[in-house]
Amino acid sequence: MEGHIHSTESFGTVDGPGIRFVIFFQGCPMRCQYCHNPDTWTIDNSNTENLRSVESLLKEYDGIKEFLHDGGITATGGEPLVQMEFLTELFETAKKKGIHTCLDTSGILFRQERREEFDRLMAVTDLVMLDIKHIDDTEHQKLTKQSNKHILEFAEYLNEKGVPVWIRHVVVPTITLNDTYLKQLGHFIGGLDNLKALDVLPYHTMGEVKYENLGIDYPLKGIPAATKEQAIHAKQVIFEGIKERIREDIHKK
Template structure:
C-alpha cells in the first residue's frame, strides 16, 4: 500500500475536468512557475499521508453530486511525482466505473524505465489527461518554470501514441507567453496532435501572490497585468483555435 502525500481536497471542483469533480491536490512539484498559485505545494515534506482506499471512501461520499460527466481529478503540486499511489488509486476508482482525470505539467515524465512502464499502466486507468503546456520554446520554458520542456512535449506525443484523450491548458502571461510567433508555433504543435479534445487558454492572474509573500518568496510578476478578453481572443486566433 502506497500512502499519498496530500496537500488538500476540493469537494466540488468545476474547473478540473468534465462536470463536477472531487479533486485531490497532491504535495510536491519540481517546477517553479513564476505564477504558481500553490507554492506551498512545492515541498515533498510530509503533509497529510492517506491511503488510496481512504481517499476513495472520501470521494464516494460526494458521488451523488457528480451527475453523468463528473468524477475524480488528481492535481497538485505535480501528481506524477506520486505515480505508484496514482496507479493504486485510479485502479480502485475504475473498478467502480468512476471517471478519472490527471491534471499535470508532466515535469517527471521520461521515456526511461521504470517510469514509462508505470506511466503506461497508469494510463490504462486514466480517462483524461489535462496537460499544462507552460511554454513551447525550451529556453523560455526554463525562464518561466526553472525546467526544460523537451520531455514535456515528448509526453504530449506519447499520449497521442497511446490515443489518450487530452485537454491542453496554457496560461497566457503578458510579456512571457503571448509572443505572436510563440502562440502560432504552440497552436501548430497542438493541432498536430490527434488526441486533443479541448484547449483552454487561461488568463494569468496574481491570486496566489499572497502565498509567496507568506512563504517569504519573491514574486516576480508584480508588474504583469491580467490579460483582457481581447488579449485572450487574440491568443486564440493566433493559435488557430477560433
C-alpha cells in the first residue's frame, strides 16, 4: 500500500518522546489560521512523486534508528487520519518491528460509527498527541472552519480506551490567549484519566513566508507571536482548570 507523504524528518525532538522519525502526511480538512504547513492541505491524486510505501518509510527509519534514542515514529501532517488505512498499516508493521508509534492529530475525523477502524488503529498506537485548537466550538469554527465536536468526542474515546495522550494547545494572542477559554480547556482535559502531558505552544509567525510563496493570504497578518511569558501564564491557567475538575470529580465520588 502507498500513501501521499509530504516529507519526512530524521531527528525530530518535539514530536513525542525521545528522538523521532517524523512522517508528514499529505491532506487535512482543517484550515487553521496559524497553520505553518499549508502546503500539506490538499492531496493531488495525479501527483505520484509523493507516493511512499510502508516498506520504503520503514527502510528509511531503519537507516537512522541507531540514532533515535528512546524514540520511534511519529505520524503528523497535515492530518494523518485522512489516510487512515495507510496509517494503520504503517503502524501495524512498525509495531511488529518493536517500534514506538505516536500519532499527532487533531482528531477531526473521528466518528462513533467508525469505532471499529479507530479500534484497529489504536491497538497499534502507543501515544496520541492531540491538538485541541480551541475549547469553544464557535471560536473553534472561526479559527479552523471546523467544529470541535468530533475532536472532543475523540478525546473521550481515547480516555475510554486508555490510550496515553499528550494534549497540545497553541496560544495565539487575541484568539486563544483568554483566561476563560484556557480554564475551560483545563476543566475538560482534567477529566481525562489518560492524560500524560500538556504542551502549551506559543504561536509563531514562521509559517507566514510559506503563505506568500503559495500565493495565499495569511489570516493572522499583524498578530504578534506569543511570548514565552504568555505561554507560561496560559499553562498556569489551564492547570487551574485541571485542578478544579479533579476536585469536582473527587467530591462526586
